[in-house]
Amino acid sequence: MRLSIDKAGLSRALAHVASVVERRNTIPILSNVLLSARNNELKLTATDLDMELVETVPARVKGEGATTVPAHMFYDIVRKLPEGNDIELQRDGEQGRLVITSGPAQFLLQTLTADDFPALSVDDLSYSFSLPASDLKKLIEKTRFAISTEETRYYLNGIYLHATESSGKPMLRAVATDGHRLAQVEHPLPQGAKGMPGVIVPRKTVLELAKLVEDADGEVRIELSPSKIRVTTSRVVLTSKLIDGTFPDYERVIPQGNDKRMEVDNAAFAQAVDRVSTLSSDKGRAVKLTLNDGKLTLSVNNPESGSATEELPVDYGFDPLEIGFNARYLLDISQQLESGTAEFKLADPGSPTMVRDVKDQSALYVLMPMRV
Template identity: 65%
Template sequence: MRVTIERSAFLKALTHVQSVVERRNTIPILSNVLLQAGDGQLKLTATDLDIEIVESVPAEVSKSGATTVPAHMLYDIVRKLPDGAQLELEQAGDGQRVSIFAGRSRFALQALPHEDFPDLAAGDFPHHFAITATDLKGLIEKTRFAISTEETRYYLNGIYFHDVAAGSLLRAVATDGHRLAQAQIARPDGAKGMPGVIVPRKTVLEVVKLFEGIDGAVEVSLSAAKVRFAAGDLVLTSKLIDGTFPDYERVIPRNNDKKLELDTRTFAQAVDRVSTISQEKGRAVKLAIGGNKVVLTVNNPDSGSAEEEVACSYDADPLDIGFNSRYLMDVAGQMKSDGMELHLADAGSPTIVRDPTDEQALYVLMPMRV
């Protein structure tokens, strides 16, 4: 294999693919990036056996071939080379080393056989549809904060994407048992009848990073066990979480008749300030709602107390209710408009939070005892 490639294009592709490579691997080949040269391009592939990222870069190929070299080391070398540099990659005759030439710099990296590199993308993907990168990232951004981090409840460690027949919708849902986030868009052509799939946390975070700045369509392909996202020369394939997502609709209340309207920024800043008193994770902030004000209170026996009053619009019976302060701020951070609405029932029932300008998103918060 002998290839000449421009440094910036090579670095961009390496940045994308090396992000899935674990720093420590018990399987040596998984520390490497697969390089395949041919047809005027260099194809880079990296995997951790759960996610595979592939990107192709235009290159001057003098001799076709394939090999694997340490991903992070190659990335660091290319990153430290000067802008505008031309790199030449050449595989030794015995296949055990790859030499890199750039100006007066020369590196030689140990190589492993490309035949040993795993292929995660193999197999059929019977379901296909296209979604704009903006819509895909929107569904992920609005829900990912609610993904559970409890490994014992592995089926909650991702976002559940599924087809909602009733409204011809594609919906994304995430929950950790204490809060729930739901977002949806009009169902893309081809998504009708798709299986409900749970896309892992690491995968959705990689999707957001990879397709940043892409405005066009992302091709989504699904099988019972894998999902593939493709846009241009960039392809991400991932295993799905093998589990059953709970019947989340049962926890979404239908009869919350008390409506509280707040200024999003003012409320979030007030929650942030009063929660300073509480250093413990998950400390509740109490909301005393009545008239046209909400009094936020935090009491910490070890450090003191805090109280702040926020103006609101509320015409139902007075209500005292407590929430995890971090969860309140997370949900407030999803609001795109100046205002937010809390639809309440009583101190012990789930509360719905909505952005009045976004009918396609819904959030549910479980209250805490205060």
């Protein structure tokens, strides 16, 4: 195997594939990235046995072949090589090493045979549809912050992607919840997605997808079975196992009867929450919202450090209400709202509150209150 490749393209691809590789592995080959050179392309493959990422970059291939090298070490080398020089890769068959040359710098990396590199088996991906990369990005970005990190509730450790109906129209919906907050975003159901199984995409896969759609443009192809998902962009193919579990009936926690409505400037609200929460305790992070006839008072009272209050003008004409929330959760939701105004629908101090972006009804957020 012998080839020459642009540093920027190789470094970008390695950033993607190396993030799939776990830092600690009991199986040595899983620490490596598979390099396959042919047809003036270099294909890089990484796997952790639950997920596989394959990225293809243009290269000037002078000798076809394949080998594997330690992923993180290879990425660190490429990242630190000088800008402006092409990188030469050549496998030394006798020594079993990969020679990396760029200008005056040369490295020799130990290799493991490509024949031992595991492939992620894929069953019949019977559902297939395409989405603009920007729409998939929205589904991921506006829900992933609410994914649970509690390993015992493994069925909440991902985004629930499923086909449903909303206002009589077929929709593709993404939902994530950790039991304290819920994020739901929907998009018109793409052709080919009708009848698809509801699937839970694992947190690690979601994080990799977020990186891929950040760089992608045009259409993204999604293929599904009840146990696997494959996402294909122009240069990358990501295949992953799905979480084998049942996502809870989340619609039961979405409030239907919240009759108190507040509108507030989103940026001013987020800044005020951030300021007063400076004095909140690390354990609870609680902020009290007091609503009374066009005025919102945010307050924190921490016996150990002091107290803080701030007032904001709001559109609110209902009975006075006091309710507490986790400040971090309020800020997380605030960051998802793109228009200038946030809409809160409230009921009472003990019931969940619904938050929406006034100008984007495709997303909704539910937040459980705290005692304050």
